[in-house]
Amino acid sequence: MTESNGAGAAPPRPSNFNLPNAITIVRIILAPVFFVMLLVDNGADGGLRWAAAVLFILAIATDGIDGHIARSRNLVTDLGKLLDPIADKVLTGAALIGLSILAELPWWVTIVILVREVGITVWRFVQLSDRVIPASRGGKLKTLVQSIAISLALLPFPALLGDWVNWVNAVFMALALILTVVTGIDYLVQAWRLNRTPPARP
Template sequence: MANDGAEAALPKPSNWNLPNAITVIRILLAPVFFIMLLVDDGQDGWLRWAAAVLFILAIATDGIDGHIARSRNLVTDLGKLLDPIADKILTGAALVGLSILAELPWWVTIVILVREVGITVWRFVQLSDRVIPASRGGKLKTLVQSIAISLALLPFPSLLGDWVNWVNGVFMALALILTVVTGIDYLVQAWRLNRTPPPTSPSSPSASPPSPQR
């Protein structure tokens, strides 16, 4: 009973905290990166390098804000929702930019974006019942996507030769496979949740209504 009282006394972390601020900054950096990438127009100039470095730094903050949130007890439902959305906006901007520059087939970008947008919409639909954080498979997918996109953004072929394109292709293919597989996994989980009947409240001799706390 004492432990229950101590847990109840713990204040709920505010949505206005450092991890969520870092996540919002990552979202705001996406259009800046996108403009820098397109302005360079595939010339592999300093803007291309700057755009690539900005993407890498922005996507790297995903691990930083998560570590801060967990270590300082600042995990919030808003953060669980915004964190994967920020990653999707940033990676989506990179994929669309690479396709506009004809450096990535449009069908690859479309497949990935359809999966990402679909899962994001599903998360919003589920908000009335629960907040669905990124799964372990989803986090691995994001990591591989980040590596693949970073390699595609960095103008290494102009310095090291065309063989780098093969390396980029392998990582992008792996990212595409993980994107599709984890998307199917989310759909399977959703189907199982919809089939699971809601838990029934145990019978009680008291006529008082059940507590709203779960």
């Protein structure tokens, strides 16, 4: 009787052409659609502003959906690990730039956040030859707080509830900015430590 060939075999690697990666790509495609909807009526508190805000919230919410599907169905891929944070950055970057164009968010806040996001993304690409670097826990918290802060800034609540909502928005945006800078520094510290670690001997 012959032994089963699959007894000690490693599980097959999931294909890059799967549902979680497709959802991530759709999130990237939705970014320019959202951007145009936000700016087309100069950010007025009308239907398009509400539609743009809702589209952003729905698109950013898919981040948790595709991650859950990938983990629960063993569909985690290196491509997904790379595209997922890129999709978040494209969507949040479009929102931040749009809010700054509308003079609803200082440009320096947008620039600080984008420099951090683009810098870390470029670093990830540079490290591709050695390893794929997924988002850290701090990075995921940063993304969550950014999403809440941007959603509050996009929703035209001040027109309905009064100017005090702007203070709430400012608090969340400040927290998002702090987490963005802190986690960016943390990534740089990790990179420095990894570069100092001597390669393992064969």
